[in-house]
Amino acid sequence: MITPARMRSTIRGGMAELRRSMLVQTQYRANMAIWTVASVLQIVVYLSVWRAVAEATGSTGGYSPSTFAGYFLVLLIVREFTYSWTPYMLADEVRSGRLSTRLMRPLHPIVQLCADMVAHRIQSVTLLVPIAVILAFVFDASVDLRPWALVAALVVLPLAALVRLLVDSLFALCSMWLVRIDGIRNMYYLVLLLLGGQFAPIDVLPDWLRTIALALPFYWTLGYPTELLVGRASIGDVWLGIAVLVAWSVATLAILQPAWRASTRAYEAVGT
């Protein structure tokens, strides 16, 4: 049952966790640095591949070398903003049995995972924006950023982050049954890579693959906000995008509640 009192205590607990996590994060600077390098590297690799293709052909899927660069550098920020760790964190807690202690606390274990992510995100996005700006000059990126798109992004980005968190959490619950999800987790991320607009904008995919991408939530959490910010979406598309994201968040939230209950029952607290 969700009561106002419980909501309040969850929010209070969440804020406390957030403060704690912010402080913990600042202690592990080496981690932060290497994750920044990792996310920049991945984006720059795909950017370079597609730039090379566009340079050879002139224009690919409506993208020139400069607009490819723009797409991937905006994606760098969007990806960081919407990223979630639950498939790693929750699975790790389940496998090691640490989840048992968390289940005893009056705060939902998801709250702490969220707090960790928000804390990390605040710091990593601040770090990545200047890097993206510098890379934009290096790769001669061009972005058609319109003011209304920026306003729309204020709604779309948090929604996208929420949908991503919910979908990731649903997926992470598999670990309660399977204990080790390394195998299927990798597959999950590969689908995300190819159909989320991370490897390439979905406009360069063949039509049938593009249709599949549109039917799954991943494109809407990554590729779509990016396309919105680089000026490839019209105002009409914004309403569609918001509607799709709201629909996905309602649907996943509805499943998550019973799924969580069922999976905590399946949880065996194996321990190492």
Next chain:
Amino acid sequence: MRGMHEARVVTAHARIAASTELAYRSNFWAYLVNTVVTLGVSIASIALVYRHTDEVGGWTSDDLLVVVGVFFALGAFVNGVVHSSMAKLVADIRTGDFDYRLLKPVDAQAVAVAQAPDPWRALDLVIGIVVIGFGVSRGGLEAAAGGIPGAIGAAIGMFACAVVIVAAFWTLLASITFWTVQGEGILWALDDMYDHLRWPIGIFPGGLRLALSTIFPAGLAVTVPAEALTGRLDATSVFMALAMATALLVASRVVWRVAVRRYEGASS
């Protein structure tokens, strides 16, 4: 003989780790499907790129298959031996179990690099070799200096360099854990970085190419064996590979020594 002793201890560790791993049978099927899907996505991404063009930076799609094959074969070592062993090292440092490791009369670094191999990953090696064979048979090797045997010999030599490069580099970064205590994040990040290096570094702009040869040399490690197998290997690449392998081996050894001296045993 000291080296023999180390080798026997490492083998014993490998056997124990393998039997632990084999207890999770259901993981095998997930793993098999996973490898096939990874391969499928690699080939799909090549197909997506070559839908639009015939050549990227002088590399054809058949050449790219060879790169993907090397990526898989080397990945078997990166993920199946180095990463899993380093993950154990990092966990041991955090919990303080590393104390026990230091007490044993065996070289701690040698054991740390190979203590927890993941037997399922041998599949990646097999798949890698098959994909390489397929790519090479479509691309043709006759153009390489020294003919086919010469190219294969050079490729094996370069692959050995590549294994040394990744093993030493991963150890070097995992050694940071001795200072920061939290190291799982570093390993995940390295994993993530390796995962996207399915492209020859030759197609990248100069700065990125240099970075992937020195700051994160896994790019060089994936590329040089593929260059040998597609008749592209030149003196510069051979020199770079040998130099990086030697430099990293020495550096990882030195840093390890300093780090272990600094280790305080963070056990609770």
